[in-house]
Amino acid sequence: MKGFVRFLAAAALTVAGVTGALAQAKEWKEVRIGTEGAYPPYNNLNAKKELEGYEIDYANLLCEKMKVKCTWVVQDWDGIIPALLANKYDIIIAGMNATDERKKQVDFTAVYNKTPIWMVGPKATKGNEITPAALKGKAVGAQGSTIHANFLEKFYKDSNPRLYPTQEEANLDLINGRLDYIVADALALSDFLNGKGKDCCKLIAEVPRDAAIHGPGVAGAVRKSDTALKALFDKAIAETMADGSNKKLEDKWFKLAATN
Amino acid sequence: MRWCEYPGYLTGSEVFQNYGCRMFSGLWITFELVAISVTLGFALAIGLAIARLYGPRWAQSVINGYTTFFRGTPLLCQLFLVYYGLGQFRLFWQDVGLWWFFREPFYCAVFTFTINTAAYQAEILRGAIQSIPRGQFEGALALGLHRWASLRHVIIPQAMILGLRPLGNELIVMIKASAVASLVTLFDLMGATRLAFARSFDLSIYLYAALIYLVLVEIIRRVWDRLELRLTRHMALR
Amino acid sequence: MIEKLALLGFGDGGWGLALLQGAGITISIALATLPFGLALGLVVALGKRSENVVLRWLATGYTTVFRGVPELLTLYIIYFGIQILLQRLWEWLGLPGSFSMPPFVAGMVALGVVLSAFSSEVWVGALNSIQKGQREAAAALGLSKAQAFRLVVMPQLVRVALPGLGNNWMVLLKETSLVSVITLPDIMFITTRANVATKEPFLFFGAAMLIYLFFSLVSAWGLGRLEARTNRGYAAFGGATR
Incomplete structure (x- = not known):
């Protein structure tokens, strides 16, 4: 009986158009x-x-x-x-x-x-202070579920963290002026600063790596x-x-x- | 232990306990979003419905276009159009002094939800007003009531009762639809839940969020039923 | 302005073809969900009217849950949750390899479940509108229960339920926009990607709105035709349709 039930369930799963990647265990x-x-x-x-x-x-x-x-x-x-x-x-x-x-x-x-981690902001930003105290009340963007989001959450409680589905959307909002800073790795941000963000934004400072958060x-x-x-x-x-x-x-x- | 950690503690869910406080503050944002936009939307909808029925021809077509447009497209798309699309014209908004409004994701969401729900509520009210027999209007005019007075004292109150049920449904739809606000960086209940999930990878947190939404919707449904019963007790409808 | 419109075109760097494909995905997921959601809704509706208390209770609980939980949340739960459950089932069955549910199926199941909860309400209303005498008359004519349902009840059911179901369809069409979050490349998915690639959000989300609006208008027109068709023969009896 149990065998029959299994057979039925297996048949149903197969009929449901399910793709099983077969026999990968060995090689x-x-x-x-x-x-x-x-x-x-x-x-x-x-x-x-x-x-x-x-x-x-x-x-x-x-x-x-x-x-x-x-x-x-x-x-x-x-x-x-x-x-x-x-x-x-x-x-x-x-x-x-x-x-x-x-x-x-x-x-x-x-x-x-x-890669190093950077904080980037609009060209008009004065100084390169990025301590939590200096960024109090500022809108800081990062991509959600990233180390950068966790970093903001841990150290920048008094800022206004904004988490985006993709890095590109955060970049867009920095250009649009909704954000005061974004934090991400240097390469993604270089790509941005060399391209779409050329006219609006600049590197503010490198973020010191926190072993526990950044890995x-x-x-x-x-x-x-x-x-x-x-x-x-x-x-x-x-x-x-x-x-x-x-x-x-x-x-x-x-x-x-x-x-x- | 803070109060918002108790539900997680009592259900024995570590992740719900850890993120309980965030989720309940998210619930408050959901509440604010919906309460503000549904109220503003309602005020807007009354005006739209009346203008749609009794206004000049051109106003009727404009309102028709407005309701068709906003009822025929997804809320998510409208929200992105407002948030990213209108955000594109920052210089213009700065010139007209409105950038402080479109800069904030919360205002963008309230704005979008308001114009969206206004379109739906206007259609509900229009249908309700139309189903009041025309003779009532004529009767009110014959009694010497002014056009506006007849609308305000005779037609609208009756239409409101007819529209009560669909308006309640619209409120519930908005509570559920407001979850898309999480996609423009707002930490509403859905946003807080997504954050909790992204950090814990524990799927059960979605089930707790579902439960909170469900309880919220059920409470509103019950309250609305009671309200309807109270408001219609003088009628021999049932 | 012209060069901006070229972004919507089909040339090099234009997103026209991608948008069209996205529109194709949107319409196919809506069409694939429809029969599944409506049929399941009818089953739930029959459950709600069943004489069996447990069935009634189950059917009511089902609609309460799926009408009360945001569609976005339902989508996440089904996409990730059901996948993990089925994976466990797959292993329990001792099948080789692994199980993977395509996003299209996940989207279809999630939207279908929500649609069934909402359409069951419409079906219940329509079922209630059919008088008991009709079934008795069918029985008196010698029709079996199944025949009576198929030949007598169903045609009337469809006519009465059509406006409500049409409304369900319009809602479904718009809800498909949510499947973009589970990486199904529908209109919304393509436009969000186009947005970040080109920095022209207003253009692309505006274009997406027009595509959805087009689908809605065509649907409204089609449903109007369909309703007029199913109402043939009723107008003659003094406008029984209103």
């Missing part, structure tokens, strides 16, 4: 990579709805080295870890810092990138059960570090804005 032939597609220069969806950016090139390179077929899934940042846990893809490559808080949920591969750097995130996948990526990442191919891609995509 990884195909890897689904989740990214955000709204965080240039790391990953970005262009007008042709194609993904581009450092991480897109980099992960494709890793896949080449691992000899696996990779497919990309675009997922909003807010749901990027839940969707990994819910098996919508197998690894997150999305400029994600390997923090302790996230380690409770997922495992991280080796760190492949580390050691950017890494891929996998489910805790997928140890084989983590090992595979760790090895490929080490190779790209050794042969300089990671550095080459970083140089291609990352143009840090001139610091004043």
Whole structure:
């Protein structure tokens, strides 16, 4: 009887048009990579709805080295870890810092990138004081569910933190003048200061890294059960570090804005 | 322990306890958003409904276009159009001295919700006024009442009773729809819940939020039923 | 101004094609949800009118919950929650590999569940409007219960329920905008991406509004035609339709 019930349930699930990635336990032939597609220069969806950016090139390179077929899934940042846990893809490559808080949920591969953290504001901003006292009552924007959001929450309680679904929307509101500051990593902000934010905004100061909140750097995130996948990526990442191919891609995509 | 931590403590949910205070302050923002915009929207809707029925031809078409437009498009899209779209014209708003208004996400949300709900409420009121027999109006005029006075003392009160139920539904729709405010950086109940989820990755927090919304909506529904019963007790409708 | 409009075009750097695809997704998720939500709504409505207390209680609880919880929240709960539940079921069944629910299905289920809660109210109203005598008459004519429902009750039901269900459809069409948060590339998803890429929010959200408005107007027109069609033969009996 129980067998029959199982059979029925299995049949129902299959009929429901469900896609099961079959028999992956032993060997990884195909890897689904989740990214955000709204965080240039790391990953970005262009007008042709194609993904581009450092991480897109980099992960494709890793896949080449691992000899696996990779497919990309675009997922909003807010749901990027839940969707990994819910098996919508197998690894997150999305400029994600390997923090302790996230380690409770997922495992991280080796760190492949580390960038400073900046605070940016309108050109008219005087001085470069970014202490919590100096920013009291100011509107400070960051992307929600990021280390920067947690950073604001921990140290800037008296400011007016605004969290956005994507970094780009926060940038837009800085241009529009709704925000007094935004905090994010230097590369995303350099991209902004070299591009759309050229006329409006400038670097105010570099944010000192807080070990507990910011973590050691950017890494891929996998489910805790997928140890084989983590090992595979760790090895490929080490190779790209050794042969300089990671550095080459970083140089291609990352143009840090001139610091004043 | 603060009061807002108790529900989480009592249900044995650590995440609900940790984020309870944020969620209840989020509930207060939801309440403010809805209360302000539904009240303002109602005031606007009365004017719109009357102008739509008794105004000059051009006003009728303008109002018709307004209600069709705002009832035919999603609230989320309207909110983004106001928040990001109108925010694009900062220099203009600064020139006319209104930037302080469109700068704040809270005002943007109130503004959008108000014009949205006004369109729906205007249609409800128009339908209600139209279903009052025309003879009543004529009778009031025959008794020597002024046009405005007949509207105010004869037509509107009856229309209000007819419109009570759909207006209550509209209030409930707005409470639920206000959750989209979280997408323009407001920490309403939904926004606070999303924050709690983003930090804890604990899905159960969404269920607690659902429960809070449900209780809120049920309370309003019950209160509204009582209100309707009270206001219609002189009528032989039931 | 002209160069701005080119952003909506189909040329290089234009978002026209992407917007059209988004519109396609919006309309297909609405159309896919409709039969599912309406059928489920009818089942719930029959449950509410059932003589079985437990069924009645379940059906009422179901509508109370899904009418009271914001659609955005329902969407999150179904997208993440159901996925995890089904994943566990998948493992329990001992099936190989893993389970993944496509966002389209998640969106369809979430919107369908909400639609069923609202449409069940319409169905109940319509069912109540059909007099008991009709069923008795059908029975007297020798029709079976199923035949009576299909041949006598259903045609009248559809006519009475149509305005309410039409309203449900209009609401559904607008609610599809919420599926953008679970990464389904509908109109809203495309326009938010276009907004951040081009810094032209007014243009793109304005364009999105016009697309939705177009769908709404076409729907209103179609529903009007449909209502006129189902009401054929009724006007002759002295305007029984109002």
